Amino acid sequence: MNIQTTLLFVSFFATIILGLIVVPILKKKKIGQVVREDGPQSHLQKNGTPIMGGIIIILVLTAILAFFVKDNPVLVLPIISIVGFGLIGFFDDFKKLILQDPEGLSPKKKMIGLFLVTAIIIALYLFVYNLGTTTIIPVFNQPLALGLPIFIIFIAFILLGTTNAVNLTDGLDGLATGVVAIIMTFFTLIALKQQNMPMVIFCASTVGSCIGFLLFNMHPAKVFLGDTGSLALGGAVAIAAIILKMPLYLAIVAFVCIVDTISVILQVVYFKMTKGKRLFKMAPFHHHLELSGYKETTVVVIFWIITIICCTIAYFI
Numbered sequence: 349m350n351i352q353t354t355l356l357f358v359s360f361f362a363t364i365i366l367g368l369i370v371v372p373i374l375k376k377k378k379i380g381q382v383v384r385e386d387g388p389q390s391h392l393q394k395n396g397t398p399i400m401g402g403i404i405i406i407l408v409l410t411a412i413l414a415f416f417v418k419d420n421p422v423l424v425l426p427i428i429s430i431v432g433f434g435l436i437g438f439f440d441d442f443k444k445l446i447l448q449d450p451e452g453l454s455p456k457k458k459m460i461g462l463f464l465v466t467a468i469i470i471a472l473y474l475f476v477y478n479l480g481t482t483t484i485i486p487v488f489n490q491p492l493a494l495g496l497p498i499f500i501i502f503i504a505f506i507l508l509g510t511t512n513a514v515n516l517t518d519g520l521d522g523l524a525t526g527v528v529a530i531i532m533t534f535f536t537l538i539a540l541k542q543q544n545m546p547m548v549i550f551c552a553s554t555v556g557s558c559i560g561f562l563l564f565n566m567h568p569a570k571v572f573l574g575d576t577g578s579l580a581l582g583g584a585v586a587i588a589a590i591i592l593k594m595p596l597y598l599a600i601v602a603f604v605c606i607v608d609t610i611s612v613i614l615q616v617v618y619f620k621m622t623k624g625k626r627l628f629k630m631a632p633f634h635h636h637l638e639l640s641g642y643k644e645t646t647v648v649v650i651f652w653i654i655t656i657i658c659c660t661i662a663y664f665i
Contacts, residue, residue, distance in 0.1 A: 352536060352548050355412065356556035362408045363560030367401070371564055371571045374398035379445050397569055400441045402577015405557045406434045409584070412553045420546035422477050422591065425469060429587040432465035433511050434580030441574045452575075466507045469587065470500055484593045486600065487665050491593060506595045507586045513605035514582030515575060516612055516632050521567035523634065523648045527655050528581045529558035531601050534659035535588040547592055554584050567645050600662040604651045608632035 375398045409430055417423045439461075440452040453461070473479050474496075481499035482491040494502060518524035532554045539547035558581070564570045573581070585602065589595045599606065611633035618627040629639040637647045 351545070352540065352552035355549060355552045356559075359408055359412055359553040359556030360560040362411070363404055363557045364563060366404045366408060367561065367564050367571070370404050371398055371401065374400060374571065397572060399445060399572045400438065400574040400576045401561065401564065401571035402434060402437065402573040402575075402580050405554075405561055405573075405577055406430055406580050408557045408560075409550075409553055413550060416546070416549050420549065422479075422546045423550060425472060425477070425591060426550045426584065426587050428465070428472070429469055429507075429583035430580045432468065433462070433583035434576055436461040436465065437515075437575030437577070437579035441576050462508055462511065463504075465583075466504050469507060470503055473503070473590070474500075479591065482593055483595055484597075486596055486662070489665075503590055503595070506590060506598065507583070509609075510586035510589075510598060510602065510605075511579050511582030513602060513609045514585060515578040517605045517608045517634070517651075518573050518578035519608075519632055520634055520638075520644050520648050521569040522562055522565050523651055524573060524578055524581065525558050525562050525565050526648065526652050527602075527604060528585060529555050529562070530652060530655045530659055531585055532558065532588065534601050534663060535585075535592060535594075537663060538592055538594065539588075542592065544592065547588060550584075551588055554581075554588075567648070597662050600665075601655070601659045603658045604654055608634060611636065 378396070379398055379400055410427055413423045413427050417427070436453070436458060440458060443449045444452040452458075474481075481494045481496060483494060483499075483502075484491050514524055514528065517527060532551045536548060536551040536555060539545075539551055561573075561577075565572065585598070586595075589598050609632070611628055612631045615627050615631035618625065628636040630636055634647050634651065637650075638644060642650075
């Protein structure tokens with residue numbers, strides 16, 4: 349059995365085992381979701397569903413990557429990305445759910461944390477692991493060397509944008525987890541093609557952990573990722589794309605995340621310009637589809653299928 353298959357199964361079963369331990373604890377501690385009353389009425393039944401389940405994925409991936417990091421030092425970057433962004437989400441969830449502060453982390457503190465993790469990753473990427481400033485251009489499949497200042501700004505945008513995009517996509521049972529599993533399958537195949545074994549280890553493990561988590565997160569979800577998990581998975585997707593020199597491909601493979609993010613931006617801008625009118629029934633876009641009559645499970649499957657199609661296109665161009 350090859351290493352990617354082995355790690356997929358190891359992370360899959362490790363996630364299930366840890367989930368069987370952690371989910372009941374979260375339920376017992378009553379660390380549950382508070383659903384917005386102005387959203388889809390079908391979501392009201394999700395009140396009290398355990399949240400912060402992303403801890404499970406973070407622990408599993410960190411343990412696996414730590415095991416291989418001695419022979420593959422570059423795996424420090426995914427560890428920092430997952431744990432760093434995940435911790436910011438954890439503190440936000442902790443304030444909201446444990447300390448009963450509905451505001452969570454202030455936007456200022458959250459952005460400071462995100463920028464700090466981003467700065468550490470970029471510094472290590474460039475000046476410790478010396479991974480260069482090249483990025484592959486889609487279609488042409490040619491590497492382009494960027495100037496250092498432009499590259500730093502570009503990679504910061506990718507890290508911050510992707511973590512927030514995955515966070516916004518996490519609004520339906522199994523949606524973000526399934527989308528990330530599909531995207532990381534794409535990056536596993538790319539890593540194999542590039543013979544980049546550290547990234548094969550990382551991406552395959554992430555796929556297995558996401559699939560394992562889906563057993564708890566599929567409709568009706570027994571646990572949610574929370575900001576803890578969605579920011580961590582966003583960090584996983586971003587750092588995989590960056591190390592594989594394919595951040596531009598996120599415009600294709602993460603298409604549904606981009607649509608959800610743009611829908612939120614448009615909703616806010618339109619609301620302010622029209623003094624209270626809404627462009628969508630609700631943002632992100634997946635909630636607009638729900639309020640337009642689509643079942644939650646239907647929206648999730650549609651977004652998964654679109655992601656599979658986008659990843660297939662990205663692989664062959």
